[in-house]
Amino acid sequence: MFNDIFLGGFSIYCGAAFLLWALVIVFGFISKKSQSALFPILIGAGSLTLAAGAAFGGNGSFSLPLPLFLGGAGFQFLVDPLSRIFLAIIGLVGIAAALFSPGYLHHLRGRVSIGFFWAVFSALLVSMAAVVISANAIVFLFAWEIMAISSFALVASDNESHSVRKAAVTYLVATRAGTAFLMAGFLWAYKLTGSWTFSDWRISGAAAIGPALLIFIGLATKAGCWPFHLWLPIAHPAAPSPVSAVMSGVMLKTAIYAMIRLLVMNLIDFPALGAIFLIIGGISAFWGVLFALLQHDLKRLLAYHSVENIGIILMGLGIAVIGKQINNPLVAQLGLAGAVFHSFNHAMFKSLLFFGTGVVDARTHTREIEKLGGLIKFMPFTTACFIIGSAAICALPPLNGFASEWLVYCGLFTIAKSAPSVIVRFGGVLMMGWLAMVGAMALACFVKAVSVVFLGAPRSSEAERAKEGTRGMVAGQILLALVCVSAGLLAPQILKKINAILAAFSLSAASQNLWTIPMPLFAVIFILTITIIYFWMNVISRKHPARKFITWECGFGKTSPRSQYTATSFVQPIARMFGAIYHYAVHVELTGKDRRHFPEKISAESDYEPYLQTKFYSPLLRLMRKISGLFLGRLQTGSIHQYLLNMVLVLMLLLWVVFRK
Amino acid sequence: MKLIILPLYIINLMIIPFLFMGIIRKAKALMQNRLGASVFQPFYDFAKLLKKGETVSETASCIFLLAPKIVLSAALIAGILIPWSGIPAPQFLQSAANFILIIYMLGVGKFFSMLAAMDAGSSFGGLGASREAYISILIEPILLIGISALALSSGSMNMSEIFAKGFSPFVGVLCGAAFLIAALAELSRLPVDDPTTHLELTMIHEAMILENSGRNLALMEYASAIRACIFLGLSAQTFLRVSPLYKNLPVLAEFIIGIAALFIIGIFVAVVEGFIVRLNWRRVPNFIAFAAVLSILAALVAVAKG
DSSP states (O other): OOOHHHHHHHHHHHHHHHHHHHHHHHSOOOOHHHHHHHHHHHHHHHHHHHHHHHHHOOOEEEEOOTTSEETTEEOEEEEOHHHHHHHHHHHHHHHHHHHHHHHHHHHHBTTBOHHHHHHHHHHHHHHHHHHHHBOBHHHHHHHHHHHHHHHHHHHTSSTTSHHHHHHHHHHHHHHHHHHHHHHHHHHHHHHHHSOOBGGGOOEEGGGGHHHHHHHHHHHHHHHTOTTSOTTHHHHHHHSOHHHHHHIIIIIHHHHHHHIIIIIISSSEEOTTHHHHHHHHHHHHHHHHHHHHHHOOBHHHHHHHHHHHHHHHHHHHHHHHHHHHHTTOHHHHHHHHHHHHHHHHHHHHHHHHHHHHHHHHHHHHSOOBGGGOOOGGGTOHHHHHHHHHHHHHHTTOTTSHHHHHHHHHHHHHHHHHHHOSSHHHHHHHHHHHHHHHHHHHHHHHHHHHHHHHHHSSOOSSHHHHTOOOOOHHHHHHHHHHHHHHHHHHHTHHHHHHHHHHHHHHHSSSSSOOOOOOOOHHHHHHHHHHHHHHHHHHHHHHHHHSOEEEEOOOOTTSOSOOGGGSOOHHHHHHHHHHHTGGGTOEEEEEEEESTTTTTSOSEEEEEEEEOOHIIIIIIHHHHHHHHHHHHHTHHHHOOSOHHHHHHHHHHHHHHHHHHHHOO | OHHHHHHHHHIIIIIHHHHHHHHHHHHHHHHTTOOOOOTTHHHHHHHHHHHSOEEEESSOOHHHHHHHHHHHHHHHHHHHHSOTTSOOOOGGGGGGOBHHHHHHHHHHHHHHHHHHHHHTOOHHHHHHHHHHHHHHHHHHHHHHHHHHHHHHHHTOSBHHHHHHHOOOHHHHHHHHHHHHHHHHHHTTOTTTOOTTOSSOTTOSHHHHTTTOOHHHHHHHHHHHHHHHHHHHHHHHHHHHTTSTTSSSOOHHHHHHHHHHHHHHHHHHHHHHHHHOOOOOGGGHHHHHHHHHHHHHHHHHHHHHHO
16 A cells, blocks of 8 residues: 555655745855755755655555646546556665766856756656556656756756757757657547546557657657657757766666656557667667767767667567567566666666766866776776776666666577567567677677776876866765666565566566576676785785886877767777768868878878768758748737737637537 | 696686797798798797786876776686587586677777776877777677577587587588688788787787786787687687587596697788788778678578578
């Protein structure tokens, strides 16, 4: 039954948010000092109770009293195991963000109003929590829109630069388009079932195709999977780092949550969705990591990795749906467990990596990785956390990323083993290879990111003067790094929490033991081996101490940091291999006398033209602009009189439609 | 039975890798009409490197010093878990011998060896790491699809069980050949890379460890010897298990035959290296594509049989 802990957590959370809003709106200002102390504590406390409620609280439903009403339906909420997993994600990242943000905001002071930031930030957290517990479509859309608008406000918060404003508008347009599809899908589902409540939606057969596709497109736009991902690498880098962390780590997951609830859990049962999920997920995973390799902006790189990881989650969902179709509960459970667990894991390591980027950004004032380098000497904790996050996102054992990708692999393997059709079985094996390639590309990408940013020698004077983040910033990162490590080691325990979702979903009530690897034992042996070798080397080094000398450069003497390998050169072979997708080109220009052998100046520039943007979206946008110039231009003249006339005409039309009977 | 196995693991991980490298080098020298060093030379080299002092770049950080230890540990654990010489993983680690875990475990080693290569700030290290990353993007899917094909054919995801239960001969031959080609690329051997050169523009592995010296280099060389055994041994075992005779033998017999097969493959690689030249770097994907086709065919055969 419904547990008080959860309600308590949620109400503290809402209370905190309302308090903040009241403080900001009613009183207009609070002293700077109390702003930076009070707000994070409130957000942190709310997140903590939310996470605790999600972990230890029970299930249940509640609704707000009747005067609060949303037209078609009331404020009804439902807390079940699925929403609790996502509440735990929101809570954990919320705590880390509350620890991290004060230090980061200090660096932005003057450009972003702190009171505004915290108020909108708390609205974002509350609305995300409301999205994952909403019981009907109207409350869902209500919370969804608050989430969209508050995240838009946060993206636009540092709005002095032109690029940020442009990014915010792009984000707003994308989220509008997504919501339009979602609303259309919800209306269609309402028309078919006559109810706004999600649990009443049982649509199957041919009728499900329309709403399922509309809802899928709407949610996919929010989740940022291919080919609806274009806004993501534009909007995420523009936001302040803690906001990018929450958006990338948590907000995308609310769309995944809705996909699981509406499309996977058979509320809207459209069988082809399994293949759609798997194929779109596969393409997203590959596309995201491929474009991430080409990026030089650390945040944009991470944003593209969100596209990749959402793709992996979608693959898990696809496996779940296919498992259900081929009547194999093991496949279904592996797929869904993999998707849910990867959602959790991705939230943790992606927020961690965005925090690391935030420290780098705050301390060096650049995110351009070609200008960084050698930061490990100045910020050891951030580097250690960033390496843990990178290892986790590359799915290296024994961290959490491996645990969830392993489930996805096992799901694909079980499909390959037991699907009735040869084509599906073969597809399963090929997808395993595909995922392995994506994994290897992610490894390459994060070797690039870690080594160019944190290792080697500093490439600019900004990087030379960097120092470690504030204590709060480090604490936020260490918290998430610990979660990454422990979620990897304690995978069976976390899967037990997920089991309750699987029980509701799977065909057979008996849930199988999905996890077969003794991860703690494995980790202990790994660490023990490292320690033994370490001490062995220590004993030897007493007799033969190491000496420091310059890096070997063929006898030229000490070379400058500019002679280091750059990120561009690191990925050049890979970028060239997949050049057909984006027309990769490197232009080298030599100038000076006798320029072939003794050039005075060499400049090299790499460039790519992403065909999806230039050949598909740009013409589409041009077409839309042309059409709107023809029709909308007549309507939107800027004259208030005409707008009033339009409104009256539309109102009369609607009245006629409603009352003509 | 158990008493025999323990020394076998020690022989497996501490003696065979060095001996294997020595045999390859000797065979290669004989192919080139040289006398060559003794097959025990890698042991002497290892002992010598451990005794020498170490030079560390001023630019390098603790990652550079830590990486060889992690790389070696990852190789050792993968070496215990993969039955590359015919002896299965120890009983208490049996359930960790999942092939996906092992492949990603090798990825841990790769991650840290690439970081260490970039750490000193030398462009050689960067070159090597970049190419290692590139090669692994090509190799990893092949390896995973190939082992999946074997696993599908034998019905288990556990490496020890895959090789104990056996698989269909056709899948075995295809996968064995795919692993052999993939191993040449993965281990930076001809025709992808020339392991004997320094300061040549195709070197991958040697460029990555250019900055390592002394005990640091010893650990890296040891790890790469184990990896050579793992990859070529995997191919040898896959070929061996095709034959119904190599089944349910005593552990010692399986081990001796397995090692013999490994050495034969090593000599084969050395002989092949005597005949071929290094490929143009841009043609490497075409070479690896053979392995990809073989492993995908193997997977097709494995799923078609059901």
